[in-house]
Amino acid sequence: MKLTKILLLVLLLALVVVPAVVPVSMVNAAIQMLIAALFACAFNLLCGQGGMLSFGHAAYFGVGSFATLHAMNALNGHGLLPTPLLPLIGALGGFICGVCAGWFATKRAGVYFSMITLALAELLHSLAPHLSALFGGEAGISSMRSPAWGLDFGDATQVYYLTLVWVVMSIALLYAFTLTPMGRLTFALRENGHRLQFLGYNVHRLRVLVFALSAMFSGIAGGLQALNLESANYVLFDMHYSAEVVLNTYIGGVNVFLGPVLGAALMTFFGNAASDLTQSWLLYQGLLFVLVMMFMPSGLAGLVLAWSAQIRRNGWLAVIPAAVTALLTAALVSLAVVFAIETLQRVFSQDYQALLIAGQPWPAISLFGRDWLPGSPLTWAMPLLLGLAGLLMLKLARRRWLRLLDDERGSKPAALTLQAEGDAP
Structure with missing residues (x-):
């Protein structure tokens, strides 16, 4: 445990000094890695800890992005929510949509739950081009980051540190949730939901809450994406983004809390690096997923833990x-x-x-x-x-x-x- 804390502290210090040691292009890639890590960690609250596999989680990421952009245009970075606090709007949008969609989706479990989440996401993806007032049509919605708290957020370094603060706080809150009684019930929900129901718990209400919390943190990730890119398009609701977070989470390892963080960071970096070198990078990503599922079902994080255990013993x-x-x-x-x-x-x-x-x-x-x-x-x-x-x-x-x-x-x-x-x- 002490070694784990030391490694996490070293990792945090390394993230702090990233803008000072890498070029601007790598800073932008690091921002994308942080956002993908938070999105995967939020998804894993639902999938890995709650045992509910969603095939449409990009919907709440996209809702968070559009909600944040509308707030940027409406508030202009002033008032009660300056620019650094705008991801709260993304969290609110994700939470509200998570409650509404989760109430329907969690009426069923297993494959039926997954199909309902996919259907709801595809419904939103189909409606979005026709709701131009909300999603901007083909052109999407754009905005600009406004100065706040003595910062102008005009360069990638300031956006990186803002993203880092939000990602670290959000992941810390997600971890703290696992230590609460509600978090323990979430694990129990994954193992045997029927037993919880026999013990007197309202399983449907618990599933809706877990779904909504996962959507809320996904909305924060979407809000950070909006602050980073200053624009969004309804393409965010595409099935590709929902599949991407599933792949990242399982490649990293759903049974280890920071496994999805590892998988999302590595696969995002791989995508940024390999897409400039080859047109077949998506094929390599798919092959890696298949190999991990066949030979390392616990993911890359599980592999790291297995080797660490052998080092301690031998x-x-x-x-x-x-x-x-x-x-x-x-x-x-x-x-x-x-x-x-x-x-x-x-x-x-x-x-x-x-x-x-x-x-x-x-x-x-x-x-x-x-x-x-x-x-x-x-x-x-x-x-x-x-x-x-x-x-x-x-x-x-x-x-x-x-x-x-x-x-x-x-x-x-x-x-x-x-x-x-x-x-x-």
């Missing part, structure tokens, strides 16, 4: 060989997959096909800093060799991991024997 020296082997496995398999996908993507692109039609015999393609001939067997043998090497390393990594587990199992009986001998008269 020490760094025993764990390092297995960790290095696992990293080499991931690197080799990733290189093989990227090589194959990028080669196929370039060969089947319209520009390359046009060159073939023009009579050029299989022009070379540039990949990993060198030219590769698609007609050469070496080009297609390379991903196969990398993949084969990755599979061999995977076998070695699995063997070393099982050896760690066997050592752990073998040490337990010995410890119990020593304890029994010490207790004997």
Whole structure:
């Protein structure tokens, strides 16, 4: 626990100094990572802690954005709500919509609940283009950040610190909620809602409250997005954004409180970095999600906790060989997959096909800093060799991991024997 607090403090200090050590473009990316982290953490209150999987949570993110923009235009940054407090309007909008939608959606559970949330979000997405007074039609709604509290919010650094304060406070409140009796009931709701009902609790009311709180914090994330971009379009209600928060949350790990934060931050950074390098970045994101669900159902945070537990039990020296082997496995398999996908993507692109039609015999393609001939067997043998090497390393990594587990199992009986001998008269 003490180490966890130290790591969180180091992380917070690192976030504070980000604008001083990275360029402006990275500051803007960091703002997006913070907003995505809060959105995923808010979603996980409903999904991971409450056991209710929503496929339409982008609706409350979008409502928070539009509510904040309307407040920016109406108040002009003055009055009772200066610019730094405008995300409260997003929270209010998300909460009200969460209560209304949650009352209907939580009448059912499981798959039916998920389908209702999807239907409500798609209904809003379909209506939004026709409600131009609320959502601005195709052009959307725009505004400008007004000066407040001696700050003009004209540069990305000030917006970053404003976003950081809101995100840290919101995540702290979400964590504090898990420690309350209501938070404990939320976990119980996930495990067995029928038992809560038999104990006399109003399960429907509890579900509506959890749904509304999750929507409220999603609205705060949407309000921060509005302050950052100073505009919003009804595209925010699209299914893509609802699916994105689901992927981020599960990749990070729904059973660890900060797991969604980790997943959202990493995937947002990956999207910003990879979208400039390849057109297939969404495919890689989908492949990563599939691999995590198949081999790491507890998510990246669960993987980190598992390795941390092994380090505590066996020490760094025993764990390092297995960790290095696992990293080499991931690197080799990733290189093989990227090589194959990028080669196929370039060969089947319209520009390359046009060159073939023009009579050029299989022009070379540039990949990993060198030219590769698609007609050469070496080009297609390379991903196969990398993949084969990755599979061999995977076998070695699995063997070393099982050896760690066997050592752990073998040490337990010995410890119990020593304890029994010490207790004997």
